[in-house]
Amino acid sequence: MDGFFWQMLTGEYAHLLVVGNVVGIATWLRRLSNRKCSQITTWQDAGLVSAHAFLVGRLVQLAVANFGSAAYFRRAFVDSGVLSSADAKSRIGNRSWSDWWSLWNPLPFSLRFPGSIKTVAYGWVGERLPHALQMDVYRHENCGEMPPVLLFIHGGGWLLGSKATIPSTLLHAVGRKGWLFCAIDYRKAPFVAFPDHLIDCKRAVAYLRSSARSLQADTSKIVVCGESAGGHLASLVAVTADDKTFQPGFENADCSVLACVDAYGTHDLTDRFGHYGRIDVAKKSRYYVEAVLMNTRLCVNRPAFERASPLYHVLQHTPSSVVPPFLCVHGIFDSVIPIEDTCEFFHALQRHRQVTGRVNAVPDVFVPLPQADHAFNCIRSPRTVAYNDAVGVFLDLVLAAHTKQHAVLLTTSKL
Structure with a gap:
């Protein structure tokens, strides 16, 4: 690690x-x-x-x-049935010569965000010394009157990072698509333990739902995105929409999301399949999760670790639960979180769809990336550009499916 x-x-x-x-x-x-x-x-x-x-x-x-990473993103979208080969080739990794030339510049490609940035308080926490939980709202100049929302949850091992810890290339790519980009702060160790991190993330979704007018956004269209520890929390937000125990004080709020973009997040804190054993830091990882995230031992309180694992919630196969579509991206050479962890989670998603019979209009997509390590997209590179293209395509598909479904519901209601 x-x-x-x-x-x-x-x-x-x-x-x-x-x-x-x-x-x-x-x-x-x-x-x-x-x-x-x-x-x-x-x-x-x-x-x-x-x-x-x-x-x-x-x-x-x-x-x-x-x-060559773009080819793996294209193949994943084609294999999932959401894009044809020609469509995938034209939408992922299709860059101009000037774009390719810019990849040889090691400096940040832009220090200015073409739009407005404002900071809002999406909640208050603390009994003795209340303080605000803050959210940065990036409105790109390409955003329309009521843009959809991408809620970004940063990584940092539930210990480090802030709302400013965002990949600038992803911010610009999503903004150019016309999405409102919202990055949040959440409480971290050692001051809190799970589920406070998740509660804060859900509180952010609830705030967005109730702030459509002030944000001038269509907050019925929210996609959650996270990387590493943020990917873990984003996955939990997506799979626990009907679990009100993670919404103390705002149980009536709708915390569901349209989809989830999960980049190299962890999904099984109990390591039930033993995949972490292949990493030489396996014991460090387990002790780290116990000390930093959970503040308890796995051998003492296994149910708590289960509830903190996205895989556990998917394996329950609750017929009433609606699990949104996922875009999962993970490097095969990840030296922090083994890719097998995401493989098991993705396979569980497919089994969940079969058991419950709930199939989304947009299928789940899993992209294993050869030669990619943890946090690969934090640096501007050809792989990062392909990742941003894939996220943009996934957002387009989710938005198109939601718009089509909404139109069908309106037509049905008029009959």
Whole structure:
């Protein structure tokens, strides 16, 4: 877990590192040619050249996988039946030459958000020292009069991060689609334990529902999105819409969402299938969840860990529960949360649909990404651009399905 950042950085900046190494090798060869003896004469030189060649080869492999990520997103959407091959090719990873050229710039592609940003208080918590829970509302210049809403829940291991911890590329991509982007703060460890994090997220949904006029948004159309710990909370928001025990004080509020975008979130805190065993930090992960998120031991209070696991709620197969469509994205080389965790959750979703007979107009989509580590989309890279395209396509499909369903209901009510 401690070294995942450097692995992610290497994978997402591999194309830039290749260029840097090629320039370095060329410079070294030029200096070597200026010597009296322009040959590699020592075993140290030979060893360095061999090691460098191996490094560059590995970086090239990572760069090729990064640039090829769009194909995996396309295949996932085609296999799920939501897009044709031609449609997927035109909508995911189809960039202009200027767009591709911009990927070679290691600096942020934009420091200015083309629209308005305001901060609102979506709730108050604390008995002795009440304080506001805040939400940043980003209204892109492409937003219409009453745009749909994407509620973003940041990651950070339920301990770190804030509403400002958002991938700027995702913010711009969603904004260009005409969606209102809302990023929230929520209470974190060590000051609270589960389910306070989830209650705050649901309180944000309830606030959006009741604030359509002040936000000038269509808050009947809310999609929740999260990454890592935020993906865990976003999944819980999506699968517990009918569980009012997570809505103390606002039980009558509608906290359902149209869909969920879950990027490398965790889904089974009990590790019932033993997938975390393949990661050498498995014990650290378990102890971390016990100490930071749950504030109790798994062996002491297993039911609490079950209730904090999105997988558990899906496995209940409650006939009355409505589970919205999911877009799940996870790197195969994730060194923090094993991809098998998301695989089990996605398979449980499919079984849930079969058992309950509740099939959504938009099917669930699961995208396993080769060579991708945890938090891969925090850096602008070809893989990140493809991810943003996929999220945009998924939002388009969800919105189109909701609009069609609403039109059918209006027609039926008039008959």
